[in-house]
Amino acid sequence: MAWPGGKLPLGVFLTWRTKSEYNTGMPWTAGDFGVQAISAGVVVLFARRSKSPGDFGFAFSSKAGYRDETAGQISTNGEDHLLVLYLLCYISITVTMAEKPPRNEKVPKLHHEVRDPIHVFVHLDSDERRVLDSRPLQRLRYIHQLALTYLIYPGATHRRFEHSLGVMELAGRVFDVVTAQDKVTDRVRKAIPEITKQNELHYWRRVLRMAALAHDVGHLPFSHAAERELLPSGWDHERLTREIIYSEEMQNIWSKLTPPLRADDIVKVALGPKKAADLKPSVWETILSEIIVGDAFGVDRIDYLLRDSHHTGVAYGKFDHHRLIETLRILSHPDTDAPALGVEEGGLQSAEALLWARYLIYTQVYLHPIRRIYDIHLRDFLKVWLKNGRFSTQVRDHLRMTDSEVTSAILVSALRSNSAGHDAASRIVRRDHFKVLYERNPLDVRRNSEAARLVFEAAEKQFGSKNLRFDKYPAKGGSHDFPVLMSDGRILRSDAASEVLLKLPPVATEFVFIAPDKREKALSWLETNRKSIIEKGRKKNG
């Protein structure tokens, strides 16, 4: 243990240290002036600690046999001595050093690290930390990434906060790879002049990382689970994200960064052309947004697959993202010559693995039927608990509402049978959720693509609407079309370069859920009527 402040107070101290110990250069510790010294019988009257052996002034010896450990000039012959006083050869140096404050070599810390289970460290500088410390970002500590999935996969208690950090970290890595000048072709330089200007690149790297960090700030409590039906028409979490990026609080931060950032640029890159088409993003801004929200290998997707897989404990979401990122390139699309985010041939298997990982984790985790019905029970609760049955779209109100407030309300409501939303709250708290009556399947879909809805409508008539719930997740996204740079220099479409990608099925589910006490009877009813329900729905002419 070292003395605090690097100094010893004036006084009488006992010490015993061998010369060899001095030579190690180890600093003095309290122990050096304590118990060990008493046994050796060396008395030190005045001492100041440093790393130098000649660092104390006067020493008194009460008896012979002490070992001269300081500068090596004086030693005793083993006879008794009442008092030996000696002046150490470095006294002048010692006193001078003692008068001066210790050298302070600490420099201001401008770069910071945050520990992360997926990326080991997430790096950010002081400017970026100001954004991270803002209220909208800190609020994400209280928004679960996967809503109530922890009721099925208990480990899935991670939050949007760490996901946002992960997306920022990966976005920076991808940016550095795809803008490395030895990886950019002349054709791309011509189409994207920004990529050749170092000052602009510095600005856009900052925009990209901040857009990545802020891309989820608009999420409502329990993320996607509570979004459907609980916002006014025309609103979604992306629009709320946009409002927050434009808010006075965030504008103040953007304007004080080095360099100052334009909120419009952050919005365009964070949300992409799908949600910010009105801002008319340029080719370059579109590519930057692809780095975050791109369908094929956006870092949002890369991070959530890895992170959700880690926390749920399922292995499906894992793939070699390091390899993938190292092989990303901006390439001219073979069909049109337009620049787009693509991959070298060597990374194609990693891209395939990512897209299969997505397919598997969707079917195993995100679209797990019990997870889906908990989302519905949560929505049922919120519809009666929220004022006017809707979330507010005011930024101030949004920032005040997190999973914590909703969870508290659910727990209270579950205990009180006369409180608003008691039935739904109770089903969540007591795990008394609705059960699957019918699930979409290829055979019925081929007969009638509306089969699940028809079953729901018929069951609703038979067993009453309060006992039935319908859930639909339609297939989304397109075929996976990105350019691939082959080892011979040709650029091919991904779906021409990879047979695997073509075999990737679209993900879609539909469930009809029923109250547990009605399920047995309903299953028997469905067995009898299933065919007629599905066939009947086909007879329509329009």
Added chain:
Amino acid sequence: MDRLQRRALLSGLADSLRQKGSWCGETHLQKATYFLQKLKKVPAGFDFFLYKHGPFSFDLRDELTAMRSDGLLDLRAQWPYGPSLIPTEESAELREQYSRTMQKYKKQLQFVADQLRNRNVSELEKLATALYLTMEESQRSVSQRAKRLHALKPHVTVDDAAKAVQEIDEIVKVSKAS
């Protein structure tokens, strides 16, 4: 137009395009639907905006994928270009169910298929972008629109852009006359 009517229409469009020799990939259907909505005023209800390869609709992309998932379109690989979207027997049945809708828009489908026939993706990108600019800035000259197209799509030369704008002016004229 409800969802099933819209699906019948899209599968009819894919069918017409294929009959005219189109590759009928996702991009072909995107651009053809854009022409159908903007030029022929068929109320399919998709939101288009200017994207990487010209006018594009995320809603339409999702709908085409959902149609694949529901067995109405098949994705078939064809070297060396991207896959084609082939209408299935189930989609033919759907068109039969919605025969009145199909009859109502038959001419419009035919017109678009005739104009776009076997054009490749690069040509479709230029033409559809030229149409987008013409719809937004119809009072501007060919050269002004060509320069604007080049500014938006730097990989398209001004000359190629001008040709695309001229061709669109011609198609618009024929469309109005038909």
